[in-house]
Amino acid sequence: MTATSRSPLIIVVHLSVLLIVALWTLPTAGLLISSLRDKDQLAVSGWWTALSTSAQNMTGRAASPETQVERDGKFVISGNLLERDNARVSAFGVRPMQPAAFKAGTAADIGDGQTLTVAEDGNYEIVSPTKMEGTRGQRIFYTATVPPRFTLDNYREVLSAAGIGSSFINSLTVAVPATIIPILVAAFCAYALAWMPFPGRAILIAVVVGLLVVPLQMSLIPLLRLYNGVGAFLGVPAKTYVGIWLAHMGFGLPLAIYLLRNYMAGLPREIMESARVDGASDFDIFVKIILPLSFPALASFAIFQFLWTWNDLLVAMVFLGTGNDELVLTGRLVNLLGSRGGNWEILTASAFITIVVPLIVFFSLQRYLVRGLLAGSVKGG
Numbered sequence: 498m499t500a501t502s503r504s505p506l507i508i509v510v511h512l513s514v515l516l517i518v519a520l521w522t523l524p525t526a527g528l529l530i531s532s533l534r535d536k537d538q539l540a541v542s543g544w545w546t547a548l549s550t551s552a553q554n555m556t557g558r559a560a561s562p563e564t565q566v567e568r569d570g571k572f573v574i575s576g577n578l579l580e581r582d583n584a585r586v587s588a589f590g591v592r593p594m595q596p597a598a599f600k601a602g603t604a605a606d607i608g609d610g611q612t613l614t615v616a617e618d619g620n621y622e623i624v625s626p627t628k629m630e631g632t633r634g635q636r637i638f639y640t641a642t643v644p645p646r647f648t649l650d651n652y653r654e655v656l657s658a659a660g661i662g663s664s665f666i667n668s669l670t671v672a673v674p675a676t677i678i679p680i681l682v683a684a685f686c687a688y689a690l691a692w693m694p695f696p697g698r699a700i701l702i703a704v705v706v707g708l709l710v711v712p713l714q715m716s717l718i719p720l721l722r723l724y725n726g727v728g729a730f731l732g733v734p735a736k737t738y739v740g741i742w743l744a745h746m747g748f749g750l751p752l753a754i755y756l757l758r759n760y761m762a763g764l765p766r767e768i769m770e771s772a773r774v775d776g777a778s779d780f781d782i783f784v785k786i787i788l789p790l791s792f793p794a795l796a797s798f799a800i801f802q803f804l805w806t807w808n809d810l811l812v813a814m815v816f817l818g819t820g821n822d823e824l825v826l827t828g829r830l831v832n833l834l835g836s837r838g839g840n841w842e843i844l845t846a847s848a849f850i851t852i853v854v855p856l857i858v859f860f861s862l863q864r865y866l867v868r869g870l871l872a873g874s875v876k877g878g
Contacts, residue, residue, distance in 0.1 A: 532845035535646040539842050550644050552587070554596050559623055559634035572625045578639060579619030581646075589615040589639035596638035607635065615639060651846035655833065660821055664829035669854075670738060671813060671825060672806040675745035676799055682746065683753030684795070688783050690754070691761040692769060702758070708751035713812075720744060721815055736823065741816040745806050753798050760794035761787055796865035804855050826851060 527544040534547055542551045557578040565572045578586065588597035591607050599605040604612045611625040615637065623635060655661065689695075690702055724740055764787070772782050788795075810827045817823045824832070830847040 528845050528848055531842075532651055532849050533647045533649070535643075535648055536651065536842040538643060538646060539845075547647075548645050550642050552640055552642050555639055555641055556593075556596075557637050557639065559621060559637055561634045562629040562631050565625075565629055572628050574623040574629065574634070576621060577619045578615065578621060578637060579641065581643065584619070584641045584643045585617050586615055586619055587617070587640050587642055589613075589637060591635065591637065593638055597640045613637070651843050652850070655830070655843050655846045655850055658829075658833050660824065660829055661826070661833075663822070664824050664826045667817075667823065668807060668826040671741055671745075671809075671817070672803055674738075674742050675749075675806040676802045678742055679746045679749040679753050679802060680795055680799060683750055683757055683798070684788065684791070685783070686750075686754045687757035687761050688779075688787055690758045692782075692787075693779065705751050705754050705758075709755060711751075713748055716748075717812070717815060720747060724816070736816060736818045738817070741813060744812055744816045745802075745809075748812070749798075749802050749805070752801070756798050757791060757794050760791055764790055793865040796862040800859055800862050800866060803858050807855055808851065 530544040530547050531539055534544070537553060538547075538551050541553050555578075560574050560576045562574065564576075565574045567573075586601045588600055589605070590596045590598035591605065591613065592598070599615075601615055601617045604614045607613050607623075609625070610627070611623060611629070613621065613623050613635065615621045619641075621637065623629075690698060690705075724743070728740070768786055768790075769782055772786060777785070808827060810825070810831070813825045814828060817825070819828060830851065834844055834847065
């Protein structure tokens with residue numbers, strides 16, 4: 498097949514890859530843009546309109562009649578409705594069902610001989626032929642056009658919430674050991690299954706593959722009952738970091754063993770045989786040869802395991818608890834969103850705060866990811 502005949506297929510593949518990248522990138526870009534937008538604009542328009550002027554229906558209240566002044570035989574109350582200098586009023590009204598009954602700059606009759614005028618810059622005047630009574634000002638409904646505004650207020654609100662710092666430390670305390678421990682255990686198991694012949698090795702490999710399809714939810718309650726029983730027998734507190742480390746190790750070991758075993762089985766046999774001829778033991782071969790050569794596979798699993806443990810909420814709530822001292826970052830942010838009611842705009846900032854650390858881990862190890870996943874997929878031992 499010539500290069501000319503392959504070119505249409507190559508173009509289709511490249512376009513498909515670009516489409517997939519766009520489909521994965523656009524939601525993340527939208528989340529980032531939304532997290533930086535003003536919360537009022539975020540509530541009325543989508544992130545794709547972030548660079549355009551938005552129209553918002555707003556309400557305000559004029560100053561109280563106590564502030565009125567007499568001018569040319571009439572009584573006047575004046576002020577400004579806009580909190581931002583760059584916003585403009587396009588229309589206004591005095592009834593909630595008709596917020597745009599009058600154009601900006603026109604005089605509206607509001608009864609009793611009184612007129613209300615709202616200018617584009619937000620300045621208003623209520624003019625009355627007689628002295629106005631009461632203690633509360635007139636409600637004014639208006640439509641304002643607001644230019645794009647980006648701010649870090651959403652991030653400040655989340656980061657300043659009580660308990661965020663301790664929950665961040667709790668998540669690190671859970672995720673780092675829960676990533677390292679399964680790697681250490683799985684590496685030893687994978688080496689034994691790949692290079693140490695013993696009776697029943699094939700059955701153990703089949704069991705590991707079978708465990709990959711067991712849903713976490715099915716094994717969570719039996720594992721918790723077993724852990725509580727052992728903890729009660731040994732006199733160990735039920736909910737500790739050790740418990741969640743062991744839980745994540747149990748859930749992560751099948752994938753880790755399968756991935757590392759396939760990779761190690763594809764390493765050149767001649768290296769191990771030469772080392773044995775020189776008198777190296779299995780432990781020496783494992784530490785000095787296998788582990789350095791298996792670093793891409795170790796890094797690949799480390800990325801998956803860290804992402805899983807960092808974003809986990811279910812296992813953390815079951816094995817660690819939901820108290821203020823034990824709550825992980827994902828749980829803290831869920832509680833924060835629940836306690837703020839309708840302030841859902843902080844959801845976007847919370848999402849990016851939670852992915853900062855995983856992004857650092859991913860980009861630090863991503864060059865090993867594909868090599869670690871694919872190197873063992875075409876070889877076997």
